[in-house]
Amino acid sequence: MLFLLAGCASAPQDxxxxxxxxxxxxxxxxxFFAMNDAVDTMVLRPTAFVYKTAVPDPIQDMVRNFLLWLRSPVVIANSLLQGDTDNAGNATRQFFVNGVTAGLIDWGNGLGWxxxxxxxxxxxxxxxxxGGPYLVIPILGPSNGRDLVGRVVDRFFDPLTYIVSGPGARNAITIARGTGEAVDFRARxxxxxxxxxxxxxxYYxxxxxxxxxxxxxxxxxxxPPKGVQAADGSQEFEKFEPSDRPRSVTGELPANTN
Known part of the structure; x- marks a missing residue:
């Protein structure tokens, strides 16, 4: 899992x-932030450099598509809990259609899916x-009390939690999946x-x-409400994606062409 850009501080009070x-x-x-930065310098950054320079772009796209596809059930469940049926519908459609190729190909790319x-x-x-208090978790990175609870609950929404038998196998898949997401995000x-x-x-x-x-x-x-800015007025990383959310987007849903 990516140590950097994986969470946030508390929600605004005013x-x-x-x-x-x-x-x-x-x-x-x-x-903890300094420890995570050292991990990035010694491990993640060089690994991401090799990955982005040695792996062809189409293969990188397939890896990204696969990681997104694996996460779709979590997105569907949370969209329904938020009452966002449009987002849940789009995620469901993309999950089943892309499932024909195990998520490696995004068949809805460019179609508003x-x-x-x-x-x-x-x-x-x-x-x-x-959000509660701001936290920096070793290896996992920035988070807060609310999102730590969210991480635990999302595991129950993930079908892999039930499909894969044995704690050893589940841990291996979790580590492999998190590593892939971290390297993909860092490379992009x-x-x-x-x-x-x-x-x-x-930097912190x-x-x-x-x-x-x-x-x-x-x-x-x-x-966000009018007038809201980051504490330092920064507009950086507006298009950045959370480390454990490959290819995620915010804002309005794409126009439905169907």
Whole structure:
């Protein structure tokens, strides 16, 4: 799983002031952030570089499509819990149609079949649950109390939890899947993340602020209250995807051409 750009801080308490930073254990979070940054420098970044330069683009697209397809049941469940039947319908259609090729080919590409990524953390946010304290989890990266609960619940929405027998096999698949998502995300955003790190006076604070804005946009489907900005006014990574959500999108659903 990607250590960087995987969660956010708490939801805004005052829409007029924008997302509020609630980071009561910042010293501990900074230690974990430094550890994760070291993992990126020594392992993830070089691996992503080799992957993006050595693997042909069509193969990379297939890997991304497969990872997205695996996640579709979680998106469907959470869309229904949020009352978003349009998004659930699009995700269901894409899951079954792409299932003909085990998700390797996105048959709906360009046909308006796209859908927003949804998780149980977002579902809780939609129903008014605040994010709670900002957390940096070793290996997993930025998160908060609400989204940690969401991660656990999403495991129950994932069919692989029930299809794969034995804790050893499940753990192996979880690690392999998370590693694939991490490398795919890091490769696609290779230069942007490197530039952010190089240009930041306080890398930790900058990522935290970006996450506040990003997670709020995901919960509101790209339509935050007027006047809301990240704590530092940054509009960076508006098109970035969460590390464990390959090819996810926010905002309005694509136009349905059917």
């Amino acid at each position: 829409a007029a002031e924008g997302p509020q930073i609630y980071d009561p254990i910042e010293p501990v979070n900074r230690v 796209g859908y927003r990524d949804e998780d149980f953390g977002q579902t809780l946010g939609v129903h008014g649950v605040a 955003n290779y230069d942007s993340i490197n530039d952010l790190r190089a240009s930041s006076v306080d 604070a900058r990522v935290r602020s970006i996450y506040l804005q990003r997670r709020d946009a995901e919960i509101s489907n790209g339509q």
